[in-house]
Structure formats: C-alpha cells, structure tokens
Amino acid sequence: MSYRHTISIDVGTTNLKLARFDHQLQFEEEWAYRYQEIRSDGLHYELSWSEMRLAILRGLRELKPESNYRIVLTTAMHSILLRDDEYQDLTGIVTWADKRGHQELSLIDDAFKEDLYLTTGTPIHSMNPFYKLYYHLRQPVWHSVAKIYSIKDLIFEFLTGEWWIDVSNASSSGLYDSQSGQWSELVLDKLQLNLAQLPLVKECHAAAPLLAEFDLGQADVVIGTSDGVSSSFVYRHFNDYAVLSFGTSHAVRVMANEMRVDLDSMNFSYIIDQQHYLIGYPSNNAGNVLDWICSVYQTNFKELEAIIKTKTPSNLVFLPFLNGERAPLWDEQAVAKFIGLERHHHREDLLMAMVCGVFYNVRHNVENLKALHDFKGVALTGGLTYSKVLVQLLADIVGLPILVPKDNAAERLGTIMLVDDLTIPIAYEEIAPDLNRHQVFNLNFQHYLAELP
Numbered sequence: 001m002s003y004r005h006t007i008s009i010d011v012g013t014t015n016l017k018l019a020r021f022d023h024q025l026q027f028e029e030e031w032a033y034r035y036q037e038i039r040s041d042g043l044h045y046e047l048s049w050s051e052m053r054l055a056i057l058r059g060l061r062e063l064k065p066e067s068n069y070r071i072v073l074t075t076a077m078h079s080i081l082l083r084d085d086e087y088q089d090l091t092g093i094v095t096w097a098d099k100r101g102h103q104e105l106s107l108i109d110d111a112f113k114e115d116l117y118l119t120t121g122t123p124i125h126s127m128n129p130f131y132k133l134y135y136h137l138r139q140p141v142w143h144s145v146a147k148i149y150s151i152k153d154l155i156f157e158f159l160t161g162e163w164w165i166d167v168s169n170a171s172s173s174g175l176y177d178s179q180s181g182q183w184s185e186l187v188l189d190k191l192q193l194n195l196a197q198l199p200l201v202k203e204c205h206a207a208a209p210l211l212a213e214f215d216l217g218q219a220d221v222v223i224g225t226s227d228g229v230s231s232s233f234v235y236r237h238f239n240d241y242a243v244l245s246f247g248t249s250h251a252v253r254v255m256a257n258e259m260r261v262d263l264d265s266m267n268f269s270y271i272i273d274q275q276h277y278l279i280g281y282p283s284n285n286a287g288n289v290l291d292w293i294c295s296v297y298q299t300n301f302k303e304l305e306a307i308i309k310t311k312t313p314s315n316l317v318f319l320p321f322l323n324g325e326r327a328p329l330w331d332e333q334a335v336a337k338f339i340g341l342e343r344h345h346h347r348e349d350l351l352m353a354m355v356c357g358v359f360y361n362v363r364h365n366v367e368n369l370k371a372l373h374d375f376k377g378v379a380l381t382g383g384l385t386y387s388k389v390l391v392q393l394l395a396d397i398v399g400l401p402i403l404v405p406k407d408n409a410a411e412r413l414g415t416i417m418l419v420d421d422l423t424i425p426i427a428y429e430e431i432a433p434d435l436n437r438h439q440v441f442n443l444n445f446q447h448y449l450a451e452l453p
Contacts, residue, residue: 001220002023003023003068003220004022004023004065004068005020005022005023005065005069006020006021006070006072006416007019007064007072008021008071008072008073008412008415009056009071009073009074009155010074010075010227010230010415011056011074011075011151012076013045013047013079013096014035014038014248015032015033015035016033016035016052016056016059017033017412018031018056018060019031019063019409020065025416029063031062031063033055033058033059035047035048035051043098043099043100044098045095045096045097045098045099046092046095046098047092047095048092049081049089049092049154052151052154053154053155053158056155056158056159057214061216064217065217066217068218069218070219070220070222071222072224072415072419073152073156073221073222073223074226074227074230075150075151075152075155075169075224076095076151076226077168077173077227077228078095078122078128078172079094079150079151080094080129080132081093081148081149081150081154082136082145082147082148083145083146083147084144084145084146085144085146090141090144091136091141093151093154096127098126099126099332100132100135100136101128101132101133101134101135102131104134104135105124105126105131108134112186114263115186116130116174116184116186116187117263119177119179120171120173120174120176120184120187121178121268121270121277122173122268123267123326123330124266124330125266125326125330128174129150129173129174130173130187131174133148133191134190134191137192145197146197147163147198148197148198149199150169150199152166153165153199156221156223159214159221160208160211160221161208161211162200162208163200164200164206164208165201165202165223166202166206166224166226167201167202167204167273168204168225168226168229169225169226170199170201171271172228174187175198176271178259178269179259183195204223204224204272204273205222205419206222207220207221207223208220208221209221222419224418225272225419226270228245228278228280229278229414229415229418230415231245231253232253232278232414233255233272233414233415233418234379234410234414234417234426235379235426236417236423237425237426238403239255240375241377241403242280242369242370242373242375242377242378242379243378243379243380244362244366244378244402245381245382246380246381246382246384247287247382247383247384248286248287248288249282249284250282250285250286250362250382251280252280252362252365252369253278253280253369254278254280254373254375255272255276255279256276256373257275257276257277258277259277260372260373265327265368265371265372266327267279267280267281267327267368267369268280268281268282273418279369280365281326281328281365282327283326283328283362283365284326285321285322285358285361286362286384287382287383288322288323289320289322289323289336289358290304290355292322293351293354293355297347299351301387301390303351304351304355304390305387307351307352308355308389308393311348311352312437312440313352313353313443313444314340314352315340316339316341316345316350317339317340317353317357317444317448318336318338318339318350318356319334319335319336319337319339319451319453320354320357320360320361321334321335321336321361322336327365327368328361328364329452329453331453334453338350340447355390355393356397356441356444357448359394359397359398360397362394363398363445366378366400376400376401377400377430378398378403379403380394380403380404380405381405381411385408388404388431391431392434395431395433396437397438397441397445398433399442402430403430403431404428404429404431405428406429407426410426410427
C-alpha cells in the first residue's frame with residue numbers, strides 16, 4: 001500500500017519523539033515529550049504507562065496528516081509490565097535500568113545462566129528482563145500475573161488491539177530462543193509460564209490497522225524494531241563500520257549474518273531479521289557522566305572543549321563508573337575513582353582525565369567488538385555528534401576514523417529503512433584520528449586498563 005505520510009514513534013526511557021515524513025521520506029515535523037512520572041530511586045526505574053499512552057495520542061493528534069498514513073514504531077529494549085487477568089497493571093513499565101533482579105543473579109546456578117545467555121544472546125545482568133521476572137516470581141504478585149508485556153507490545157496492542165511484539169525486542173528480552181526462533185522452553189519452565197502469557201512474535205514489517213476509536217484517520221501501524229537496531233540500520237551501507245550510539249549511555253554495535261556470543265566479554269546478540277543479528281556492547285556511562293562533570297565541577301562543554309584542545313593526558317587516570325557498569329565490566333557495584341591524584345594536579349587535569357576516562361571506556365568496548373567482528377571505523381549517532389572537538393578527541397583515543405552525519409534527521413529513518421528494505425545514502429563528515437596524539441593517549445589507556453577492577 002502507498003502512504004502519503006509516515007509518522008515514526010521513537011519511545012525511549014526518558015522521552016519519546018514523533019516525526020512526520022512525506023511520501024518520499026523527507027522530514028516535515030517533529031513532536032517530543034519528556035516523561036514527568038519516572039519512579040527512580042536507585043533500585044527502581046519505572047515509567048508510567050498512562051503517561052506514555054496519553055503522550056503518544058497527543059503527539060499523533062499534533063502530527064496527523066489529512067490523507068492516509070502509517071505509523072512505524074521504535075522502542076527501547078529490555079522492559080516489562082505485568083498485568084492480571086482483569087487487564088489491571090500490577091507494575092509500571094520496568095526498564096533496563098531497574099536493578100530488581102540483581103540479587104537473584106546469585107540464586108541461579110551458573111550453568112543455567114550460561115545456557116540462557118548462549119541461547120538468547122542477552123547478557124547475564126539485571127538489565128535482562130528474565131532476571132527481573134525471576135525477582136517477581138518470588139513475590140506475592142506473581143500469582144496474579146496473566147500477561148507479560150514490553151513497551152513495544154503495550155503500544156502496539158493499545159493502537160491496534162493486536163498483542164504482537166517484533167522479533168528484535170523479543171530477542172532482547174532474555175526469554176526468546178534465538179536458535180529455535182520461539183519463546184524459550186527453558187525460560188517458560190523456570191518462570192512457571194505458558195505461551196498464552198507472552199505476545200505473538202512478528203517480523204518488523206508486520207502491520208495492523210489503527211483503531212477507529214481514536215478518531216485519528218485511516219492509518220496502519222507497523223510494528224517496527226528496537227532502538228538499537230534502528231540506530232545501526234541508518235548506516236547499513238557502511239557494512240565495514242561499527243555504529244556507536246553516544247547519548248545518556250553508550251552502545252557500540254555491528255550487524256552480522258550469524259549469532260555470536262562470548263561468555264568472557266558478554267556481548268549481546270539480537271535478531272534483526274532472518275538474515276541478520278545485532279551484536280555489540282552496552283554501557284551505563286557516557287553523556288550522563290559528562291553532565292555530572294559539568295554539574296559538580298561547575299563547568300560546561302565550552303570549557304571542556306577549550307581544555308581538550310590544549311591539554312594532554314597526565315599520569316592521572318579516571319574510572320568513569322558512576323552508574324555501575326554493564327559492558328565491559330558487567331558489575332553493578334563498580335564505582336568511579338581517580339588513580340594517581342597528587343597535589344600538583346589542577347582542576348583542568350581532573351577535567352581532562354574524566355573526559356578521557358569516559359572515552360577510554362568507549363574504546364574498551366570498541367576493541368572488544370572488533371575482536372568479535374572486524375571493522376575499519378565507527379559511525380556515530382547521538383548527542384555527541386554536536387561537538388566536533390569531543391568527536392576529534394574520541395577519534396584520537398580510539399584510533400579509528402569516525403563518521404558524523406551532517407543531518408541529524410537521518411537518525412529518525414533507521415526503522416523505516418528496515419521495514420521498507422531501503423538504503424538511503426547519508427551525508428556525513430569523516431573525522432580522522434591524529435595518530436601522534438593517539439600514541440600519547442594509548443600510553444594513558446594502558447594505565448587505565450591496568451587499574452580496572
């Protein structure tokens with residue numbers, strides 16, 4: 001079917017964005033909403049489903065075209081919401097950042113956890129929805145659970161009445177056997193579940209009509225994919241580049257034609273479609289650490305850029321794990337610290353060391369991924385793209401060329417490109433590393449690696 005317009009809905013864990021495109025996929029207009037009802041207290045990280053669905057409807061009313069259109073969904077991975085048989089919510093939307101399930105990791109034997117990782121491709125960590133569900137299994141509420149949702153199937157059912165989830169979000173749930181292509185019998189037995197409690201798994205292009213009750217015109221809703229797949233698919237024509245998403249957190253990913261898992265480095269390996277997997281490493285620490293630096297040290301990115309232009313790394317090392325860590329440590333108890341701090345160090349030395357520490361952590365994940373799947377450069381998405389100075393520093397530290405899109409609207413197209421099997425050329429700037437500076441940073445990076453827990 002031909003559509004006059006496409007509206008993309010991109011749902012994250014701090015905000016959601018809607019964008020409208022014309023029939024040639026030229027960007028027209030955007031609407032964004034930042035969540036106000038987040039439950040975050042160090043253990044919990046829950047979103048409000050009522051707030052989310054009302055925001056989605058508001059955005060659709062703002063952007064709705066007069067002619068027929070389609071809605072394409074992109075959602076964050078690793079979420080759950082529990083409902084009873086009367087359709088009442090028993091939890092909020094529990095996101096990957098919620099730490100319930102961490103204690104349960106020690107209650108499950110290592111052989112089971114390793115087998116689960118090898119069959120699902122979802123790392124052994126509390127971000128994995130399986131461990132959150134195992135936590136709830138041991139709570140009184142579990143006896144009332146009739147259905148287990150994620151953000152994707154919540155939204156799709158709300159808009160269409162069909163309880164479907166896309167294969168990428170299913171694959172990142174820790175509940176899906178990527179080898180057999182179905183919900184894992186191992187998981188169903190362990191959690192005392194049956195198939196009726198989980199949604200139907202569909203390919204990314206599956207669609208259903210928008211419910212007429214919303215009075216939003218004639219539209220189809222396409223189930224789409226995950227945020228990680230979407231970010232990577234924008235650069236699908238650069239098959240020898242990894243994609244680094246650098247926002248609040250960071251992740252580095254490649255697309256491969258087979259599932260690859262490594263128990264030592266604990267990469268993720270999620271299904272994109274029948275021919276492709278998304279492989280990579282996610283980190284808790286990125287832009288959130290840079291924001292913390294600006295807040296605590298009463299600085300800003302303009303000053304950080306000025307320091308970066310003039311300073312070279314000293315013997316001072318900063319471990320950036322303010323938020324615990326997923327890859328490369330997989331340690332929720334990891335903390336940030338300075339090593340080698342002496343009285344001769346000045347404020348600028350500390351600021352330089354902290355920014356370098358954040359980027360050394362990125363380099364660590366990049367090198368682990370390169371060992372699994374070789375590539376010659378890194379394509380960048382996210383807020384970091386707005387600072388050429390920081391991107392140059394990252395290139396100098398990583399030692400690889402970095403591609404930066406000239407039009408940030410391109411990032412909105414990833415899921416649409418996947419659904420339509422399109423390759424849309426992206427205008428980009430290549431930032432080459434200064435190899436002399438790379439050698440200097442490399443010495444400091446070796447000190448950094450030696451200090452890791």
